[in-house]
Amino acid sequence: MNLRRKGIVIMVLGFKILYLFNLFSMYFTKLGYFIIFICQCYFSFSQSANSVGSGNSIDFDSNDDRVNLGPVLNNLTLPLTIMAWVKPNPQTTINPVFSSSSAGSDWHGIWLHVASNRVQAAFADGDGGFGTASRRVKVCNYTNLHNDWFHVSAVIVNANDIKLYVNGIELPGSYNGSATQLVNNPTGEADIAYHERGPSSPIVHFNGGIDEVRLWDVALSESQVRDQMCRQVLASEPGLIAAWDFNEGNASNTINDVKGLLNGTRIGGALTELSSAPVGNSSTYLYGTQSALPLNMQQAQIDAVSIQADPGTDGIHLYRVDFPPVNQTGMSLPNGLNHYYGVYSINPNQKFTVDYNLTTPFYSPNIYELAYRNHNASPTWVTFPGFFGPSVNRSNRGRHEEYVISGSCSAPGILPPLFSSCNQVQINLPATVSSILWNDGDTSRSRTFYQNGTYILTGVNQNGCGFSDTVFVEILEPNFNPMPDVKVCDSVIIDLGSDLLSINWDNGSSNPQRVIYNAGTYHYEAVPCYRLHRFRYFYSPTNIFG
Template sequence: MRYLVVLIISSFPLFSQPPGSGNTLDFNGTNQYVSLNSSFGTLSFPMTLTTWFKAGNNQNGIVRFFSSHDMTGAYRGLLFQYINGTINVQCGNGTSRSPTGRWGFVANYTFTTDQWCHIAVVISSATTGQIYVNGNPLSTTLGNGGGVQNLVTDNSNGRLGANTAGNNITYLSGQMDEFTFWGKALTRVEVQDMMCHKLSGNEPNLLAYYRFDNGVGTTLSNLVTGGPSGTLMNGLSWVASSAPVGDRSFHNGHTNAVSATGLSLTGDNITVSPVNSGVAGTHLYIVDSPPSNTAGITTWPSVNYYFGVFNSDYIKTYDVDVTLGATTGTAPTGRLKIAKRPHNASPTWTLTAAGNTPNISLPAQTPISQFIIAQEPCPVVDWMPDDSTACDSMFVDIGGGYSNISWSNGATTNSNAFFVSGQVWVSAVDTASGCTLTDTMDVTIVSPSNIPSSSLDTVICGASSFTCDISMSGATSYQWFDGNTQPVRIFTNDGSYWFERTFPGGCSTRDTLTLKFAIITTDPVAENELYLCGQDTVDVQLRSNTYPEVLWSNGETSWQTEYWQTGMEWVQTKNADGCWQTDSFEILQSLPLSDQAIFADTSFCAGQTLLLSAPSGYTATWPNGQTGDYLVGGTKDIRVELSDGCTESVEYFSVTKYSCECDVQFANAFTPDGDGLNDYFGPVTNCEFTTYNLIILNRWGQQMFESRDENLRFDGRWKNRKLPIGVYVYRFVYSTPYKSGTAQGYFTLMR
């Protein structure tokens, strides 16, 4: 068989090769496939097709593995498929789309969903073929049409996962991996030898090899130089492959009771022994690189491989035995364990109990799995506390059973003491496991002599309470004299109060708070306003001369001073407790009495008296010769002599006594005809109202008018319309500075 190579110049793909079975494609069974980019050209016998296949759960119709050519109008080339419980390969003679246009080979088989199986179709001649599943031959017959057995091809391109044209296009549901196309008839042994390991692409007579390891993009690479590559169609996606494929593989000749044995590159001898009978075929495959995922285990430094087991009978039980080579045989007894996982795409390994004593045996395993030699996790030590604080020093003892002890400060003994803050560590070898163990912590050493004192002698000036906050960075707890543990306290009385702070490591300090609540004397200056008399100065003095310190706004520091300019001034005084206070006062220019009137004519109500007084800053001499207050009991003309300390004057004014009572009367009729006479209705009075409310109602009780303004009276209208002649009701509520009252009655509206 030969390739007719068209438009392809390719060699090994430029993509990374994941360990083990790497990646694969997951076909959705609906519309996804791989379109091959060039024709297989002329095909001839013998030939072999192989692939790993995991059946999906979305298969609709025929499973199409491979179609070499376009079959529109007539069957051509090869169609590798699964239909009606049979694996078959169909050959086309190019004559028609009827059964006379094809022939092929069929074998009965039933796939199990989500289980990998290896399929090989070997065609030795137009009439001789053999189908293998998992390395074992199936009963294969000539059939699938009755056409002339003459293979015809053209230059059309093929597909993986779907057929090309025709009247029944269907798609594969599931995953394919490691697809090969050979220009020779592989023997049974050759099929068994190659099924569980990757090929190089340079094998003789290998015409196409799709490893499915690209992992990204839409290209499927062919590892055979010059062979057609493929393009992923309709969102066909890459996934991690779980196929049982390694770099090298060994099998038991598909003979029950015979073991499969192989060597790792480091000399470990691995034996897999089937336990029970059933379908023959036990394969050991080895991946000669570490796994990409080591979750759940800690690998042994010299173990750079892992291995897997595949049984043709999926549920067959088997034993695994590993005789350690020179590089792994030096591990302490029991230090190494076998870990396992279901397949190459599994995210996590599980450590088993099987350990090196000195070799490793893991009996009764099922089903197919992958294995790796890992190490028993080193003991977890916690010799030192978590990041910690100690008072003065910290002592650490790691106990016995360790060698090669090394501390961060150079010590090599089992116990050690630290006196300086910083990060400290210790490293030692566990004599039981051989593990080198370490522990680290950040330690803070607190020295009581370095904690600042907080004794407080405090005078509280003018306030009735004092809030004390004794919190300090690094302190862990607080204690007051009365058992209170809050750092913030409010005090209202004089006294001495002790408190204690505790720090990590047990260090503590005790201090005392001494409080005195000082009384502040208000208004050190007796007067708020002082007057300049002409060009003179004004003397200002404090109420007391007992203040230890005084500061006036003019810079003077004695208990009295002088000012000669007007304006706002201030004085600050400090009392015996050290409390400062500020008082302000204003210097005003005294105006000549002749320029201003102090008293004016006034009046008061009969039955009362009037008390006259001079304003602040003035002295008044009354007709009775007195200079204090002056009481007036009746109408009188008064002469008063005034003095402001600078000038003097005489004023005359009258005091009138009158009756403060007033009457409220209403007319019994009014004529709102616009003649200027009796046009408005309201109270007739000389009262000065402080409240006023007049309401007018018609004889049915409907309100026609309301006024709260004594200047707004009833004009005989309602909603700007003249009211008819008739009798109306008034209600009046009022108050004056001297009394309050009500009035109501009737009146006639006339026109």
């Protein structure tokens, strides 16, 4: 029985064991450990939705877990690209990452498999059952592809052009099988972490973690594969058929396609957990001989990060997450700071140096420290000793780490999150704020805005703490219709309704209703936007003679 997937049932069993423990204290040690194990499994069952950084991933048990997409990919044509982050458990038999068109009688569609010692991708023509004649496979050897996150990609163009990448590096390989075209089964179902492979091995499920599965109807280049590795995908990207980031919580059986078109269904109790894959909102990288150069990213007015890989590094990625970390245990996030960085070295044995600089006006002496953690799923951050001055330099860093500014400096927000006003918005900063710098380069203490927009302010507060604050400016428009000119015989009742505030008629009345007996021009002012509106009233006597 898979203990992690049966959390509720096992919890009941745990209480029964606790009862036995009270009766038979001689078994204290064994029962105590068993109950602790049960509780840990139960609480891990409740992972909530999370889209910050790499967010969540799914752990598949190799028994009955998968994500079924249904018969939705039976119109695929070459070229195609399929990619994913995978964390397989050790095994030399195949681990199916993705298959597009499983059927019970023949090879169909495309698929991507991994194992501890290889990666393979294929397409099939549905002719000849499950023999080699109905498929075309490329196999690339790889050492120790397990117990860690690896980015795997297959670019399938034709029978003699299938490229396989691990961590953005193309692998040499060999072909087998004689299929020459891709044929889909009209009723074949697409799956993540599952592939139906014929009578000799009909049920094959993935064993380990999967994250960020993406399918494209174009042949991505090597640089495009690397571009996709360490950043979240956008639904609007050209050529993207579908992508599944697994950021839903365990409570959801629906696994959403980021484009909202090809949602899947969780089957077998596949467990959602925090992902430790290296993924941010934006990234940059260097490979080969270029990896000896500095790799740089920055957030304007706040910080700049430079990564220097040790000589001989195969490749290195630097990414930024544009949201505060979900888990902030072990660090104190400064007010207004909404980002952190991560570094991923392609080779786990190759090191790098991180140089993290705070920029003016955010930098304050003896205030901020640099905190790090191994990855998105780490339970706590650890702070390096010493303050920014204004930089922190640390060498001999490991394969994958994330970095964030930490500080206990009291730097409360200066601005409310929203300024709304009519025609224009006036913002006046208090005299206690110094070193003022807006994201458009303005340094004024008092500003007038005439257009909607998001504005970022950095400066130093009365405590000497650097801060960053964001405000959205909204210029309001009137939401009422102009009053038409009126022509009546006797009198007219004007009713402005209940939507307007601060009504001010030309006679000083604030009542939304007004009875007018005399011809003339009348006006009122009202919120929103204190717009002045004039209208005319014409007196027309009744013709009593018809």
